Amino acid sequence: MYEAFYGLSSKPFQLSPDPNFYFGSKQHRRAKAYLDYGVLRNDGFIVITGEIGAGKTTLLRGLLDSLNRSNVVIGNVVTTQLDADDTLRMVGAAFGVRVKDAPKSELLMTLEAFFVNQVTQGKRCLLIVDEAQNLTARAVEELRMLSNFQFANQSLLQTFLVGQPEFRSILQKPEMEQFRQRVAATCHIGPLDEDETQRYIEHRLKCAGSTGKPTFDHDAFPAIHKASNGIPRRINRLCDRLLLLGFMQGRTQLTLADVKEVLRDIAQESETPRHTDASPLDSMPARLADSRPAALDSAPGALDVARLKLGLAEAEGLSGEIAALSAGHDADRLQRLERSVMRLERINLQTLALLQKLVDAVKQP
Numbered sequence: 001m002y003e004a005f006y007g008l009s010s011k012p013f014q015l016s017p018d019p020n021f022y023f024g025s026k027q028h029r030r031a032k033a034y035l036d037y038g039v040l041r042n043d044g045f046i047v048i049t050g051e052i053g054a055g056k057t058t059l060l061r062g063l064l065d066s067l068n069r070s071n072v073v074i075g076n077v078v079t080t081q082l083d084a085d086d087t088l089r090m091v092g093a094a095f096g097v098r099v100k101d102a103p104k105s106e107l108l109m110t111l112e113a114f115f116v117n118q119v120t121q122g123k124r125c126l127l128i129v130d131e132a133q134n135l136t137a138r139a140v141e142e143l144r145m146l147s148n149f150q151f152a153n154q155s156l157l158q159t160f161l162v163g164q165p166e167f168r169s170i171l172q173k174p175e176m177e178q179f180r181q182r183v184a185a186t187c188h189i190g191p192l193d194e195d196e197t198q199r200y201i202e203h204r205l206k207c208a209g210s211t212g213k214p215t216f217d218h219d220a221f222p223a224i225h226k227a228s229n230g231i232p233r234r235i236n237r238l239c240d241r242l243l244l245l246g247f248m249q250g251r252t253q254l255t256l257a258d259v260k261e262v263l264r265d266i267a268q269e270s271e272t273p274r275h276t277d278a279s280p281l282d283s284m285p286a287r288l289a290d291s292r293p294a295a296l297d298s299a300p301g302a303l304d305v306a307r308l309k310l311g312l313a314e315a316e317g318l319s320g321e322i323a324a325l326s327a328g329h330d331a332d333r334l335q336r337l338e339r340s341v342m343r344l345e346r347i348n349l350q351t352l353a354l355l356q357k358l359v360d361a362v363k364q365p
Contacts, residue, residue, distance in 0.1 A: 002247035009209030013236040013243070017055075019062035023203045023232070025196045027189050028055060034185040035063050035160070042124055043155045044147065044182050047132075047171065048162050050189030053233025056162050059189070060128065071123050078130045084138035091127060091146070112149050115156035125157050132163030137175055144179045191230030194222055200232065201239060213252040214243060223259045238262060248351075 003011060012021075024032070031048055038046035050056045064074065075094030082090065088107055092099035097114050099107055115125050129135070129143070149156040161167070168188065171180060192200055198221040205214070228234035241262045242254050 002243050003208075005247045006213045006243065006252060007209070007211055008205075010207075011240075012204045012208035012210070013240040015233060015236055015240075017058040017061055019058055019065055021204050021207050022058055022062045023055075023200045025192055025200070027187075028059060031059055031187040031189050032063070034187045035059070038158065038160065038184055039063070039067070039126075041184055042158050044158065044184035045143075045179075046158075046160045047167070047183055047186040048160065048189065049165050049167050049187075051191065051231055052164060053231045054189045054191065055232045056189060057130070058232075060130075060160070060162060064128075067126075073118050073123050073125045075125070075127045076130070077127065079132060079134045079139070081134055081136070082139060083136065084142045087135070087139040088142055088146075091143075094127070095125065111146070112156070115149055116151050119151050119154060119156060127157055127159045128162065129159060130162050132161040133165075133167040133170065134163075135161075135167075135170075137170075137173070140170075140176065140179055144182055147182055192225070192232065192235075193230060194225045197221060197225040197228070197230055197235060200235060204236075204239075214246055215253050217253070217255045219256045220254060220259050223256055227259070227263055238266075241266065 003009070022028075031050075034046060034048070038044075048056055048059070067074075073095065075091060077087075077090045077094050079087070079090070085104055085107075088104065088111070089099045092107060092111055095111075095114060097110055099110065102110065118125050127143075127146075135143075143159060143161075146157055147155065147159065165188070168186075170176065171183075171186075201216065201221070201224070224235060224238055228238055238259070242258055245258055245262055246252060246254050
């Protein structure tokens with residue numbers, strides 16, 4: 001949408017992984033070195049963990065693109081909460097092996113025969129398991145058993161396990177001892193630091209064909225790093241909105257004030273809406289719910305002091321609480337309406353400015 005305005009050849013901050021935008025931070029370079037080592041070794045397990053959006057998938061896709069697909073057979077599995085047998089079926093399906101309705105013993109023999117066949121053709125089999133933190137202990141054990149398949153002293157299957165940080169805790173459990181002995185290398189991808197965040201943003205703009213536009217004020221980068229915690233996907237989301245804001249306002253220079261405005265908009269969009277139709281009675285203290293419900297049922301919408309057998313002071317106190325709740329409810333609704341109107345007004349102004357630019361462009365000879 002805004003690429004032409006900034007003179008870009010592609011969208012620099014898309015959320016989907018793209019190896020063409022790979023940024024080699026210290027931790028990403030370290031993880032890539034482990035992956036390269038694992039590929040050369042062709043044995044055991046390589047474990048890579050990282051926060052959601054840290055760049056694990058981008059790293060993997062870059063590795064896969066560098067492999068010679070003519071002699072590597074790759075199976076991709078994205079795990080959910082599956083039991084051990086279903087995990088084996090997912091592995092078989094990932095390699096295109098017929099596994100429907102086959103008992104476990106037959107499934108294992110079929111997988112082994114497939115792996116042996118690939119090796120005899122001069123090929124190797126690589127299994128990539130994403131979202132590995134969802135694996136059960138029994139499923140991990142089944143994957144370990146698959147690593148026992150050998151042909152002429154050569155391992156038939158190598159596995160990369162990619163998951164979120166909690167997978168590291170899973171691997172430290174006592175029952176994972178045998179599996180840990182099969183792990184050739186493990187690496188964790190953490191967040192970018194403040195300097196890397198700036199270089200990451202500049203790198204992606206350059207990859208998208210930037211020739212100097214847009215530009216960021218120096219004090220905008222620390223704010224972006226703080227808001228995103230250095231997680232690449234969060235940086236992408238924030239910067240994409242910043243570029244959209246600059247486009248709508250006709251500016252190529254993005255400032256700290258712009259960062260704060262986008263953060264406010266995102267925060268408002270993330271707010272959980274409250275139930276505006278709820279009665280004040282829904283928010284009354286629990287002690288009121290026990291005060292003779294039969295009387296309330298027989299006289300909805302009114303409090304009959306005589307039938308409830310309440311003293312005058314207590315009844316006045318209850319009425320005061322209801323009035324206060326009603327006033328607070330109305331005030332809260334008014335504030336929400338005011339925020340909505342202000343936001344709509346800002347959007348309308350930005351839209352009018354954009355339409356004016358389009359009209360001016362059409363008028364030019």
